[in-house]
Amino acid sequence: MGNKIPNIKDLYACLQCGYCRSICPVYRETGWESLTPRGKVYWLKQLSAKSLLDKLLGRKIEITDEWMQKLFTCTLCCRCESLCHVDIKFHEFWEDARKWLVENGYGPPTAAKDMYENIKNPEFKNPFMEPTAKRDEWYKDDYDLPAKAEVVFFPGCMTSFYEYQVLLNMLKIMSKAKIDFTTLGSDEMCCGAINLMTGQFDNFKEIATYNVGQLEKRGARTVVTGCPGCLRALKKYSKYVGKSNFEVLHTTQMIDRMITEGQLEFSKDFKKKSLPIVYHDPCELGRISELEGKGIFEEPRRILNSIPGVEEVLDYPNNRMNSECCGGGGGLKAVDYELTTKITARKVDEGIELEANTIVSSCPNCKAQISIGVEAKKDEYKAKGEKFKMKVMDIADVVAKSI
Ligand code: SF4
Ligand code: SF4
Incomplete structure (x- = not known):
């Protein structure tokens, strides 16, 4: 060695x-x-x-x-x-x-190597081989975003390409609260979290330099992301490229701030038939952020509790620092997809035991992973001739429905 x-x-x-x-x-x-x-x-x-x-x-x-x-x-x-x-x-x-x-020349698994190469490729700048132009095609005709703004929203790859409903909802929330914001649009590059979690650190500094340059070009004072993986990576940039001029917030911190400062008001009740809600603490947003300094546990709960019609937000038996992973973390899917689905099934089963009708999280990866678990459960019930109903939402989806 x-x-x-x-x-x-x-x-x-x-x-x-x-x-x-x-x-x-x-x-x-x-x-x-x-x-x-x-x-x-x-x-x-x-x-x-x-x-x-x-x-x-x-x-x-x-x-x-x-x-x-x-x-x-x-x-x-x-x-x-x-x-x-x-x-x-x-x-x-x-x-x-x-x-x-x-x-030392061992690994990472092939899928992780492919993702690394895709991020490096200027045609994609993301792990999923999606064209860069697709990042903002969902909203660029509906939002006339300025070239510079105080707040820059950084959706991250998962939200930009697959969980784009969360992205659209966050744009709706910030517009409603009259926030001076913009995005990097097709100039955004993967935050590099995948590089860190798969041991491929060598070009992380390059990624950080590129994204910080783009954010500073937009005049960012606050960078907001709804992805806990992006949040941790963006916070690490200063270690690689020096102190930047902006703070980094998770969307739950931003929304919580908007509610407290009276910038955001609710006008509609959350659907009764989708209650009760159970909140799942994403590992990176809660426990791991706490291990690195400050975990985000209470902001999402405060937001959910302020939604009209929501009387109670349920907790999983293991929550906050003890929260159990949804199965979508660590790039495990690239090694053993079936194993991730078993871990997810447990999360869904616990939601059923709690008699929840909606599982809410604050992470696009958790939303995607738990949705896979819910779909599998639907098939299981269908095979028995029964129906299974469970919604999976990001906190931005819940907020956007009530404004
Ligand atoms: S076996 Fe005990 S000491 Fe070792 S990693 Fe586990 S908890 Fe820590
Ligand atoms: S999956 Fe197991 S070994 Fe890996 S971080 Fe979680 S508890 Fe630790």
Whole structure:
């Protein structure tokens, strides 16, 4: 191996106590010890401790493709960190480990490599091979956005290309609140979160430089995004390109501010038949942001509680710092799609147990992932000759319906 394994102290600090095992969504669905946080930590420790004696005895403690896949079989939900007995900073540890593997020529999985290349390609500037012009085709004829504005809305790739209803709703909300805003339109580039989570860090600085340049050209003082992955990546830009002139907010912080400052008023009740709502805390918006400084837990709840007709917002049994991943995190889909659907099914089942009629989240990836789970549940019910109804909404969808 070339570079030294990172975070060696953590490898030796691990007590193998197993506290992290039962809460790991990957372990829960697979039952494989080698996929638990402690299993992966143990393997890395064995690699780091490989001695001359191992060589002499012909013991093979090597990285294999199978092991690389195991390290990527993780949603990066970081619930393991909130429970770890010796406080291993898993929100950095897993990314460092993946980066180390990639730098040494192992991985990432093929789909992650393809996404990296697509982001680099000027025809796309996004992981999904979508043409750049598609970013603003949903709204450019309906909104005459200025070349410069105080607020720049950064929807992110998932919202721009697939969850564009969330994008349209956010534009509606900001217009209604008379916010001076614009977007980067087709000049937006992927925030680079995928690069960080898949160990492909080498061009992150380039991405940061490009996006900061575009944001500053628009005169941004505040950059707003509804994607927790973009939020974390945008906040990391200053580490790579120096301090910029803008603050970065999540849409829930922005909407919460608009309500508090009286810029946004509601005029319509939320549909009775879609109540009650259960709120799902996205891992990156809540727990991981808290581990990095400040988690966003209360803003979305305050917003939902201020919607006319909403009397109660339900919580999942495990919420806030203990929230369970929806299955859509960490690029797991690129490694084991079926596993993600099993994790998601649990989220939907818990919603059913709570007798919720709508699952609301504050992340386009969660919305997309939970929607897959709901569709699968509909098919399951249909096969039994029954009907299943459950809405999945982003918080911007809920707010836009009530203004
Ligand atoms: S980050 Fe989540 S999925 Fe990954 S090892 Fe930790 S608990 Fe398991
Ligand atoms: S909780 Fe922490 S110390 Fe215990 S096995 Fe898991 S990683 Fe190791």
